[in-house]
Amino acid sequence: MEKLNVGIVGLGRLGKIHAHHLAESIGAFHLYAACSVVDSELDYAKENLGVEKVYRDYGEMLADDAIDAVVLVTPSHQHCGQIIQGLEAGKHVFCEKPLGLELEEMLRVEKAVEEHPNQVFMLGFMRRYDESYMYAKELVDQGEIGDVTLIRCYGIDPNSGMESFIEFCKNSSSGGLFLDMAIHDIDLIRWFTGQEISKVWALGNNIAYPILDELGDTETGAALCKLENNAIGIMVAGRNAAHGYHVETEIIGTKGSLRIANLQEKNLVTILNEHGAVRPMSQNFPERFKGAFLNELTQFAKYINNNQKAPISVKDGIRATQAAIACGESMDSGELVSIEY
Ligand code: NAI
Known part of the structure; x- marks a missing residue:
């Protein structure tokens, strides 16, 4: 071809x-x-x-x-x-x-x-093209853990990137912690449950990096989400992981639960030395999600060649952004925010 x-x-x-x-x-x-x-x-x-x-x-x-x-x-x-x-x-x-x-x-x-x-x-x-998330999605869809009752998501950038992030923030906006980072977790919550987020309550702080207050951004944030069917989403987003790039997801269902990357192992190597048993961690998003980035563009070509619609739609983008904006509004106001679709 x-x-x-x-x-x-x-x-x-x-x-x-x-x-x-x-x-x-x-x-x-x-x-x-x-x-x-x-x-x-x-x-x-x-x-x-x-x-x-x-x-x-x-x-x-x-x-x-x-x-x-x-x-x-x-x-x-x-x-x-x-x-x-x-x-x-x-x-x-x-x-x-x-x-x-x-x-x-x-x-x-x-x-x-x-x-x-x-x-x-x-x-x-x-993340929808990452091997582990794809496997977890298959299991959830097959009913392995029953009906999803709660999803807990962590998305925390390494603090080694903080200096360059501060420079970036001085020149332009990232869209804020929820729109820039937690949006991946919002997408996962919607993808795994097939439900829209109807209410959010979010908090944030800059305890580790007060300079972000002046720059209008946030270092650590959390949001509690109510889904349309009463399932619960919990998101933790941050920019201050000391050990590397931390993306972790737990899906709890009526019959069992699944965890994806509860530790961010770089690979299967364990180093035994004076610090004990050391498992090296993934240090950044290109390393952790290399396979997913490759896979998504490979699939993009396949959708074009097969005249197929891509499974991630404009609607997915709109709904995720709406939920992220609501999280930002809730964090700013301290109030529970309902999302009207
Ligand atoms: P960046 O600031 O490092 O790069 C932006 C690039 O856009 C620069 O090369 C700049 O020259 C170019 N550019 C700006 N205006 C342009 C224009 N009018 N025409 C052509 N080029 C233009 O930004 P970064 O971090 O690479 O992020 C880019 C996008 O990727 C953002 O939307 C970000 O949210 C997204 N992103 C997604 C990630 C993921 O996990 N999927 C991870 C990192 C970024």
């Missing part, structure tokens, strides 16, 4: 990772072009990614008829506009999470996706 020509848009922290996967590891794609507003990133693409074209302007890239699909890894506030532009230019579109930061812009994306039914749109909730 002929390869699909893909253009990567954004070559920052995650964009470079996706770009290398597209260039080197996903046979169905040919990484044809790269777009960034930073010249050094375009030089990087020419030197390290073997792209045929580089663009400083997304609109110009979209005018290139050789491109079949675009992968958007740009700052979150640009996602909605760029998705719509990509669809209107006839491209298949993969976009990183979150779908958007505001409801109105996401509803415009929903309309654009409906108006282009022959193009694939996919959102990057990559």
